[in-house]
Amino acid sequence: MDREIQRSESPLSRQSRPTPTQSSAEILALEPVGAYHRLVLDTGSDVAARVSPGHFAALAIGGRDSSMLLRRAFSIHRADPGAGSIELVFAVHGRGTKALAAHHVGDSVDLIAPLGTPFPLSGGPVAAVLVAGGYGSAPMFGLAEQILDRGGRVGFVLGAASADKLFGVGLARALTPHVAVTTDDGSYGSKGRVTDPLPGMIRELGATEVHSCGPMPMLRAVTEIATAYGARSHTAVEEAMACGIGICMTCVLPVVGEDGVTRFERSCTAGPVFDGTKVRWEDAGTLPAGLEGADAMNPHRVPAR
Amino acid sequence: MDREIQRSESPLSRQSRPTPTQSSAEILALEPVGAYHRLVLDTGSDVAARVSPGHFAALAIGGRDSSMLLRRAFSIHRADPGAGSIELVFAVHGRGTKALAAHHVGDSVDLIAPLGTPFPLSGGPVAAVLVAGGYGSAPMFGLAEQILDRGGRVGFVLGAASADKLFGVGLARALTPHVAVTTDDGSYGSKGRVTDPLPGMIRELGATEVHSCGPMPMLRAVTEIATAYGARSHTAVEEAMACGIGICMTCVLPVVGEDGVTRFERSCTAGPVFDGTKVRWEDAGTLPAGLEGADAMNPHRVPAR
Amino acid sequence: MSNIDMSAPLGSHVTLPNPVSTASGCAGYGRELHRFVPLSSLGTITTKTIMPYVRSGRPTPRMAETPSGMLNSIGLQGSGIDHFVEHELPWLAEQGARVLVSIAGERTEEFAEAAARLKGQPGVVGIEANISCPNVANRGLVFACDASSAYETVRAVRDAADPAQPVYAKLTPDVTSIVDIAAACTQAGADGLSMINTLLGMVVDADTLRPRLAGTTGGLSGPAIRPVAVRCVYQVYAAMRAGSVRKVPILGMGGITSGRDALEFVLAGASGVALGTVLFNDPSAPVRVLEELESALAERDFTSLQQAIGFAHTGN
Amino acid sequence: MSNIDMSAPLGSHVTLPNPVSTASGCAGYGRELHRFVPLSSLGTITTKTIMPYVRSGRPTPRMAETPSGMLNSIGLQGSGIDHFVEHELPWLAEQGARVLVSIAGERTEEFAEAAARLKGQPGVVGIEANISCPNVANRGLVFACDASSAYETVRAVRDAADPAQPVYAKLTPDVTSIVDIAAACTQAGADGLSMINTLLGMVVDADTLRPRLAGTTGGLSGPAIRPVAVRCVYQVYAAMRAGSVRKVPILGMGGITSGRDALEFVLAGASGVALGTVLFNDPSAPVRVLEELESALAERDFTSLQQAIGFAHTGN
Ligand SMILES: Cc1cc2nc3c(=O)[nH]c(=O)nc-3n(C[C@H](O)[C@H](O)[C@H](O)COP(=O)(O)OP(=O)(O)OC[C@H]3O[C@@H](n4cnc5c(N)ncnc54)[C@H](O)[C@@H]3O)c2cc1C
Ligand SMILES: Cc1cc2nc3c(=O)[nH]c(=O)nc-3n(C[C@H](O)[C@H](O)[C@H](O)COP(=O)(O)OP(=O)(O)OC[C@H]3O[C@@H](n4cnc5c(N)ncnc54)[C@H](O)[C@@H]3O)c2cc1C
Ligand SMILES: Cc1cc2nc3c(=O)[nH]c(=O)nc-3n(C[C@H](O)[C@H](O)[C@H](O)COP(=O)(O)O)c2cc1C
Ligand SMILES: Cc1cc2nc3c(=O)[nH]c(=O)nc-3n(C[C@H](O)[C@H](O)[C@H](O)COP(=O)(O)O)c2cc1C
Numbered sequence A, B: 001m002d003r004e005i006q007r008s009e010s011p012l013s014r015q016s017r018p019t020p021t022q023s024s025a026e027i028l029a030l031e032p033v034g035a036y037h038r039l040v041l042d043t044g045s046d047v048a049a050r051v052s053p054g055h056f057a058a059l060a061i062g063g064r065d066s067s068m069l070l071r072r073a074f075s076i077h078r079a080d081p082g083a084g085s086i087e088l089v090f091a092v093h094g095r096g097t098k099a100l101a102a103h104h105v106g107d108s109v110d111l112i113a114p115l116g117t118p119f120p121l122s123g124g125p126v127a128a129v130l131v132a133g134g135y136g137s138a139p140m141f142g143l144a145e146q147i148l149d150r151g152g153r154v155g156f157v158l159g160a161a162s163a164d165k166l167f168g169v170g171l172a173r174a175l176t177p178h179v180a181v182t183t184d185d186g187s188y189g190s191k192g193r194v195t196d197p198l199p200g201m202i203r204e205l206g207a208t209e210v211h212s213c214g215p216m217p218m219l220r221a222v223t224e225i226a227t228a229y230g231a232r233s234h235t236a237v238e239e240a241m242a243c244g245i246g247i248c249m250t251c252v253l254p255v256v257g258e259d260g261v262t263r264f265e266r267s268c269t270a271g272p273v274f275d276g277t278k279v280r281w282e283d284a285g286t287l288p289a290g291l292e293g294a295d296a297m298n299p300h301r302v303p304a305r
Numbered sequence C, D: 001m002s003n004i005d006m007s008a009p010l011g012s013h014v015t016l017p018n019p020v021s022t023a024s025g026c027a028g029y030g031r032e033l034h035r036f037v038p039l040s041s042l043g044t045i046t047t048k049t050i051m052p053y054v055r056s057g058r059p060t061p062r063m064a065e066t067p068s069g070m071l072n073s074i075g076l077q078g079s080g081i082d083h084f085v086e087h088e089l090p091w092l093a094e095q096g097a098r099v100l101v102s103i104a105g106e107r108t109e110e111f112a113e114a115a116a117r118l119k120g121q122p123g124v125v126g127i128e129a130n131i132s133c134p135n136v137a138n139r140g141l142v143f144a145c146d147a148s149s150a151y152e153t154v155r156a157v158r159d160a161a162d163p164a165q166p167v168y169a170k171l172t173p174d175v176t177s178i179v180d181i182a183a184a185c186t187q188a189g190a191d192g193l194s195m196i197n198t199l200l201g202m203v204v205d206a207d208t209l210r211p212r213l214a215g216t217t218g219g220l221s222g223p224a225i226r227p228v229a230v231r232c233v234y235q236v237y238a239a240m241r242a243g244s245v246r247k248v249p250i251l252g253m254g255g256i257t258s259g260r261d262a263l264e265f266v267l268a269g270a271s272g273v274a275l276g277t278v279l280f281n282d283p284s285a286p287v288r289v290l291e292e293l294e295s296a297l298a299e300r301d302f303t304s305l306q307q308a309i310g311f312a313h314t315g316n
């Protein structure tokens, strides 16, 4: 589908999509951080130099004797071009992440990076609010640095179910005084959702951009608020992926194109960062009205021609 | 099949078959010895106390995420009832043994032991020659000790393709002065096969028993020589096994019963030690003439009744 | 342990204390497994398939390991139904085992003969007709690959068998429509359906350059085939709901290794679950899987197994 | 590198430099894979199946990981044959790719329409008719599940297609006799057979208690199904040797991950091998598998691929 290919050159994703590299990456560090694990990988190449905030990495776990074939996607938290390393933060979710957490320093995993369309970066100074749920904050600190480097201002709204599932509150505070934290159970910060402090933070900073990463319902709600307050909403989605590189078509979301037509776009290539107003959040997991080619899914339709 | 069950109580296998125990066994030691690996497992139970020479252990390798389901069988080299540990010696052959060799001390493997029908032991003193190819010698030293304990005499004939594939020459020499060693390439001992020094050794000791463990063609040849020299031949076979405990029926060999009828017997329960004169070596892998029930495999036979 | 009613229907008159069985051919006649799991703790033990006569089975090699699975070509080795009834069944009955006797033949009459021999035998709770084997009278085509052969054979077994013993038909997935075969079997009077037998597969040995198994092809089993097995159970249960197949209990099998796997089959429509290949890896699996299934049901707020059967079709 | 003649026949008039292809639907239209493997180094690239019209494909979730395999229910998402010919094919031709275009339709005429559109197109070395999809005109029964539907469709494609483009029929293993379908396809003029498509499977989600895939069932692929795929290739090749199926090249696929796996298919009778699910795990697999296959042939004293094709049938 060259549509998706073209999309990567669309105004939404102004950064070029670098060629991903596949390599066997040695584990330099693997340790718990709160409820998560921090993983540092030696890419053995210039991968780190090509990473932009919002890029992700896809890992094959377990080698030839493993019964798990598919890749696992993780946001790149930090890239160190000098050391040639990248850093990921992951939660143990299912079998693959459980097996990954049981690896040892010195083991290797098969890595493909950098992947996907990163957060768009304006050339000049902007005010932006970065909103994240749980480990969704992983790519946000690099993004904040780049916005700050361009003379902009940033605020953070970080949320999680509970205190141990927050990631990077300290990192955020080191970058900006504008940091709001929420937890569902009130075990840290204010009790509630990221959407509670968001309007205040947008106003406080006069933000024209909101960047978010986290579960779909959060991204949807953030987009609604951002839009209501006149800010653009850039959302990094997490849709189940089998390959991460654009060849399996499992990771699609209904996204409205520039021509106003909704198509199933791959979140691994056209995304993971989408213009939040273009994603038909409520229609994910359905064949929504107006989806191009959805009529062809009905076997009793009148033949196309 | 109670036929096989009964066989374990037959005169050939006078030792009782103890109940096997399944446990998660911690690896206490894992290190190379020559071309092989030595593996010591903590059985966490009285397994070691119930081991007789010729018993084997069946290991499940790789855990839940492994694509390898079947058990791997290994002779028990040594059992230490005091420490509750058993020791195996294995060669890297395929995927499972390769994965096993990559384990670390402290890892666990799922173990079932002791299994199979061990070497028969006479109550009184006997003179016996123990013949082994490669790692086939693993169970032989314990057997030698028991024969010596009963006031008997032992000789060893150990062979392998090359020097690094010999196992336990030193152990043998520590037990008896009667040790002959052969290698196919002459890199250690005399160049040739175990069958070359065997007749001399039988005569030298006046042996009435020959115990052997190794590849099928060797067991067959050893049995022929033993029989020619009037000695009984006890052979520990190595037939491909899926379960090791008697439930899958993959490990059968054509064996002549006491009634003179050939049946497919399971080498994991009726064996691995068989009376070498009862195994129809040349017919392994076929449906030999006279095999009970082989006629039923021909779909064009006249109906049984 | 949670307080779930785990009782499972085997037939309209027979209820088992729990749904966990062994799969035919994966637990012999129970003696070896009994060292790891008391047979009385199982819902049923399904025997290796028994023919009316002695059969040597196929030559070796009889197995090959495959990714998350295995191939076997045992070829129904066994000592025949008389031997079983005289030498194995009494021991099984003594252990308190509930025995589902798997039978087969190469002709319809041979099935009937084996079934008749089990009449009134203590310990036998039912018969599984393994119709996934070749029908000599019909060009060697597997009985369960042809609706009319399947019908005839199940009919003959049902007629010959003790009326108190439910008769299950064991189906192969290697057909264009398993629903059609299921319909034929239930029309013929099957009291239950066992699904699935192995898939026909083979391995070529890259060293000998020849088929690995002496029998050339073999049956593929293990977790590798679980998605196919769940699909078969789901399709047939859906057809039962739609009324195109008579509603009977389904004994689900194919790659079950855990309580979660078992739950998948139950949700898809199985009333019972049988463990096969997993026993080679973990002979104590039946007790573990039963416990895990019970906990899994409890965690999902089911109070009985019965409530969960076919739940995937109905939603909340 | 060894000196093996790796050329592989695609049809009677078309020979490829090597036997390694991608499996339809597992490499899109090549652009993304090209970043990992130069497309010109492949024997062919098989495109995702293309219909005459735009199709959205199924809703998500579209996949589930299974033991040594995966399920997918993409539902043939695509922009249609015109879009392909205008926007994808020129780029592919530019890269020097040899393209096997996979086409489908819900009616025989739609297949013919797609085939006709490819006439004389540069870069196209052949057509793969993916007849493993539902035939709207025949109660939704999959074309390849019915010998006469398969015959008609292959016939229509062969008639409509450029005579210089070999036409392959892609078969599903979900049939009682794949040999019968293969026979129908070759009678209809197929120049080759692609085997196998995915097996129908499903996963029930133990958390939601519902089928995991939005499409309920999906296609099972990956190493889990390799023994079934090898068996299908072996059976059909055996039938070709026996004269009951016309002899045409077989493009083997299903769970290939290594040169050794590829060799299994070749020995069983495949002239070409296609890589599917493995690409999701290892997108550079095509180059690796080709090298491994070449070495594997050399180690076994073959001097050409051709010599090894079907060798498992003949023995030494
Ligand atoms: C662009 C992107 C960035 C991500 N970043 C992070 C991160 O920084 N830290 C982190 O902990 N997690 C992240 N995730 C989620 C992470 O990919 C999943 O938690 C992980 O794949 C689960 O694998 P598993 O083996 O534990 O679960 P399983 O359920 O066993 O996975 C089975 C298959 O489903 C896919 N899958 C399952 N859940 C998800 C999911 N939520 N998203 C994508 N694929 C899934 C896996 O890739 C695999 O192919 C990200 C996902 C995406 C798409
Ligand atoms: C009674 C007995 C005692 C043995 N003792 C020893 C020993 O002391 N040291 C040692 O190194 N090896 C021993 N073997 C052989 C050992 O079991 C095999 O080398 C091992 O199973 C190969 O596993 P793999 O995963 O490397 O090979 P794979 O080929 O991947 O194994 C696949 C499957 O085939 C079975 N299998 C393959 N080869 C053999 C074989 N030769 N014998 C039995 N099963 C096989 C495996 O158990 C497994 O289920 C013994 C075998 C038996 C039957
Ligand atoms: C070694 C072996 C032997 C089998 N023998 C029989 C048999 O005799 N009769 C039968 O109906 N099924 C037989 N089966 C099939 C199983 O009963 C079961 O249907 C199949 O293996 C799928 O379940 P699993 O994946 O849990 O093993 C056998 C399977 C294996 C692995
Ligand atoms: C995600 C995915 C999409 C597929 N799409 C198609 C398709 O569009 N057309 C087709 O003929 N086969 C399709 N297939 C089947 C493959 O081409 C192949 O036949 C099958 O996956 C077996 O090979 P494998 O095990 O190497 O993947 C698809 C398979 C997968 C996994």
Ligand code: FES
Binding pocket: A240, A241, A242, A243, A244, A245, A246, A247, A248, A249, A250, A251, A252, A266, A267, A268, A269
């Ligand atoms: S994950 Fe495969 S196309 Fe997006």
Ligand code: FES
Binding pocket: B240, B241, B242, B243, B244, B245, B246, B247, B248, B249, B250, B251, B266, B267, B268, B269
């Ligand atoms: S290995 Fe299973 S019966 Fe012997």
